[in-house]
Amino acid sequence: MLGWALVFLIVAIIAGVLGFGGIAGAAAGIAKILFFIFLVLLIVAAISAAVRGRTP
Template identity: 70%
Template sequence: MLYWAIVCLVIAIVAGILGFGGIAGTAAGFAKILFFIFLVLLVISLVANAVRGKGPKI
């Protein structure tokens, strides 16, 4: 999911440079939403592993 957030961010940057403001804004908004979903899933995963008593794999 983080991969897709980065892809949308790159699309937004390229569209902004080329002057496509509407597409750039939409892609940036989509990247922001995907990034926050990634963060929520990361926190849920960390909490679930902590509750089960498993630490991160090193």
């Protein structure tokens, strides 16, 4: 999922440089959403591993 966030971030940067503002904004928004979903899943996995007593 983090890979998809990076792909959308790169698409947003390229679209912004080429002047496609709407596409750049949409891709940047998708990248942000995917990044925060990944971050939440990472925190949940770390907490569940800590509760079970395993190292991450």
